[in-house]
Each structure stands twice: as C-alpha cells, then as structure tokens.
Amino acid sequence: MPTIHDVARLAGVSIKTVSNAINDYPYMRPATKQKVIDAIAELGYRPNLTARNLRSGRSGLLSLIIPDLRNAYFAELADSVMRAADAQGLSVIIEQSGGEKDRELALLHSDRAQLADGILYSAAGLREDEAHLLTSVSTPIVLLGEHILHGPTDHVTMQNVEGARAATEHLISLGRTRILALGARAGQTDGSAGLRLTGYMQALDEAQLPFDPALVVDIVGWYRFTGADAMRRILASGIKFDAMVAFNDAIALGAMRVMQEFGIRVPDDVAVVGYDDIDEAQYSLPTLSSINPGRDEIATVAIRYLTERIASEVPLAPRDHLSQFELIVRESSR
Template sequence: MSITMHDVARVAGVSIKTVSNVINDYPYIRAETRQRVLDAIDSLGYRPNLSARGLRSGRTGVISLIIPDLRNAYFAELADSVMRAAATKNLSVIIEQSGDDRETELALLRGPRMQMVDGILYSVLALGEDDAHLLDDIRTPMVLLGERIFHGPTDHVTMRNTEGARAATEHLLSLGRRRIVALGAHRGEVIGSAGLRLTGYAEALAEAGIPVDDALIGEVGGWFRSGGAQAMKLLLDSGVPFDGVVAFNDSIALGAMRILQEAGLRIPDDVAVIGFDDIDETRYTLPTLSTINPGRDEIARVAVDYLVERISNPEAEIPPREYLAGFTVVQRESTTIVAP
C-alpha cells in the first residue's frame, strides 16, 4: 500500500495540515515540529503527490532551462549548475534544446510545455536585441541568460565577456606574446559572445599599443573542437606567424591545440594558448589549458534566485535587473613555461 499524508501525520503526531505546511515549506512552523514531520517522511518513505500539489497551489515545482545545445560543454555544465541551484529551492529542471534556431526558440517559449512549468531560464542565442518585444507576451516568469538581449522585459544574468577576453589577452601579453590569434570570431557580430570577446581582445591590444591584424582573427562557425581544429589548420596553412592564441571558448582551444601539436609546435613554448569557460576537461588535457572562469555557478545561483522571486511574487512590479558575474583568469600549463 502507498504511504499517505495521513500516515505521516499519525507517525509524527501532528495534523494533516501541519504535514502539508512542512511539505510546502511554510515558514511559521516550530523547528522541533518540522523535524518530527521530516523524520516521519523519511522513515515511511513518503513521496508527495506533485500533481495534486500543483493543482492545489497552482505551481508544479518545475522550471524550464532553454539552452542552445548540450553538445557544447559550457551549456552542459551550466545545466548541471542550474540543476544544483534549483535543488536548493526544491525545484526540478526540464532542459530544452533550441539548436540555435530562431523558430525553435520562439516555439519553445510559446509552446504548451511552458504552461506546465513555474518559470523559465532562457539562454538566448538566435533572437537578438530587436526581438526583445517578442518576449513581452510571455506570461510565465522568466530570466534571460546569455548576451543576445540586454534590454528585455525581465531580468538578465550573464558573464563579463568583454572583460574576460581582455584579461585573457592581457595574460598572454604579460608573457611577452605579441602575435596573438583571436580564435572564434563571427563576422559582423557585435552583441553576441563572439563579438563581445573580440572587443575585449582588441581593447587589450590597443592598451599595449599593438594594432589588430585581421590575419590573426580566426573565424569559427560552431564553437566545437572541430571548428577550432579547422580554423587552426587554415591559419597554419596561411603561413602567418603567431605566438599566442586567445580561443573564445575551451572547446575551440582544445581543437586548436590538437592541430598545433600535430604540426610539431610546442605549447606553450612556441604558442601559448588560453581558452574561455573553464570546463572540467581543461584540467586534464595535456598540457592542461589556461582559461577564464566566467562564474558559471554564480550565474546559475543568481538566475535561479531571481526566477524564484518572480515566481513567488506574481503580482509584484519587479523592474528588470541586470547581473554580471565575476570572472577569474585560471593559469595552467598551456601558458606556463617550466624552466629546465
């Protein structure tokens, strides 16, 4: 027989209403009473009926995370960070992939599944600043992630792309590198991650009195290892000299490093390489990869906090907030020459 709320109330010696209040995290309950109910739940193995609970409260205890592609290691690790942050709020997470497709993003935002969640974390990629008005009619509480829409109708939580890329470039400049490749550019992009990181790269060079050389800007389509490898092959075939690489994400850097090593170039002796995102794999490559830690856990925590606040206060007039997480330069073997 399934365990019911009546069974929990009987074992804990409290009313069914008290059990319900504990399950729904009602704040005004004595600590001793709350613990007694939790102990009863644990000993009986009781699992609340979330469907019934949702019908009563109007909430499901579920939020949606819309990201471009789980094959991109950053988004996979962001999803993990969001799930851990949501768990501290007793929320479950449904992950949706947009595939960097405008119509898919809009369909996900307006589709029936979004009516089944309490809130949405939306990592914008295909939509842009001019599309911000399309979000106005989304009634489900929402927090935006990423860089494509800065002035939308709701909160926006993201990383310091320009500052991080500038710091990565400054790191290579501090090592005496002067012919530095920017790997991962998207032609004509200004607002997205690629455009912002290219701006940071250019700012660091300008500060050092070094003009930007278009021959050192490597365009990459998808930010995957394959894209980094292909771009590096083209760069080597061109014969343009360089002694450093600022890759706009770690996957690009890892693909490029493979091609550099196949060409007989030593990292970092001949070419120093730094990435961006601090994905887990960078700690175990050979050499380990220097990178920018963009504050992924901080982004997830703040985004979930903002979303929970909007979910809990549906009638409140909360003005849109913008939050930029902190970042750090993580120096590893790919930029560190060990003296013999």
C-alpha cells in the same frame, strides 16, 4: 496510491486535519497530530504533488532551455543550475533547442514550458531585436548568455569583455605580440563573440600593440572541429602568430590539436588561453589556460532572480548581473 481521504478515514479525522498535520498547522493537539502521522506511516501515504500544484498554482519546476547538452559548457552550466535549484527544492526540466530560433520560440510557447513556474533561457538563435517576442510569454523568464542583452527581463551572464581582456593581457605580459583571436563572428559586436573581441582589442590598445585584422579569425559554431578547421586555414595562409586567445575552450582544444600535428609547440611557439574553463581544460595536453566565467555564481543568481520573479506580485524591472571571472593559468600559457 492512498489519498488524504484514506488517511483521514484511518485516523478518524477530517481531510483538512490531515492536511493541517502535513503542513505544520500550529493549532493541533499533539495526540491528533500523532494519530495522523501514524495513519500516514501505516498507509505509506504521500501527498499528490499534481493536486497540490493545481491548488497552489505552482509546480516547483523550472525549465532550462539550452542549445545542446553535448556541449561541455552547457552540460556544466546545467549541472550548476540543477545544484542551485536543488538547494531551493526545485526541479529542472531541461529542453534542448539545438540553437535554432524556431525551436527556441516553440519551446517558450509550448504547453510543456507552461508547466514550469519559470524559465531559464539561454538564447542562441533569438536575436536582440527579437527580444520583444519574449513579452508574449507570461511565465517568468531569466535570460542567460549574450544573445539578448537588453531584453524585457532579468539577464545574468559573465564579464565577457573583461575576461577576454584579462586573457589577452596575460598573453601580452608573456611578451607575445601577435595574438590570434579565434572565434570572432563577422559584424557581431554584441553576443559573446563580439564582446570577447572587444576585450581583446582593449588589451591590445592598452599595451599599444597594433591591431592586425588578419589575426582575427571568424568561426561559426564553437566546436572542436571548427576550431581545428580554422587553425588549418590559418596555418595554410602563412600568417605568423605567437599566441592565441580562443573564445571558448572547445575551439582552443581543436586548434591546439592541429598545431601539434604541425609540430608547433604550445606554449613555446604559441601560448594559448581559452574561455569557459570546462573540466577538460585541466586534462588536455598541455593543460589549457582559461577564463573561469563563474558558472556557479551565474546559476545561483539566475535562480534567485527567477524565484523572486515567480514570487513577485507586481512586474519587476529588468535586472542585470555580471558574475566574477577568474583567469586560470595552466601549461598552455606558462
């Protein structure tokens, strides 16, 4: 690997002149610059980023901490984040926490995380009341998702209450009255589950529909199989319902599958709306109505907040951003 010294020697100039040429320093004779350029080409020289990073104190790397890439929502979020980062010339190191608090904290404090200029942190294990643990991290952080709403730093997320309300209103507008809320979490009022439940209840209230606690189904872990399991329990219990708001697409798909096993028709017998609008919602049978939470907007704003934090000399006050959502109506609720 040739270094800047080799280029300087070949071009017959000082290393600083080579550096100047690379960095478009204005006060250079064109002839000198050309000599440097030629030497760079001849040697195939490329600047050593590590050295540059050491000098500048920046690495151009962001760390994205998410629970699990196999979860389609996070894979698509990662995709959005990487595209937004790429547009800024930044690279992304993805770290999987498995949603475990200990591992999340370990990742935040790991030597590896410290290599990144900033951290996009989609907390799953850490709770609101543990948010103060974040202040001990000197690397700028932007929070994604719901688990920490009022942390010591910026927070970018989706309109959970409004999205769930829109989904529920949509089902009500179809004339449905007994609407399952699939994916609640006992006692949780913040977090995605709690917020979406709030939206669900707001919609019922508005429409003056009675709230039946039996229609609210707790699920720990939003995966296809937990959705399927929950639906089996519901059907076994004999509860009647004519619609379902699922708090993410995975459990909606799992539950739909079980309903179909039991001969329940979607949307005729039960209309279904999911949440997240993952790619698969377009290809399930029937295609799944869903709330598109505005992932690209979340990613873009999060990266902007984070780069601003990185660049800022002074501590910034925490900011909040809620992305635009959109109800996508497909076959499952038509």
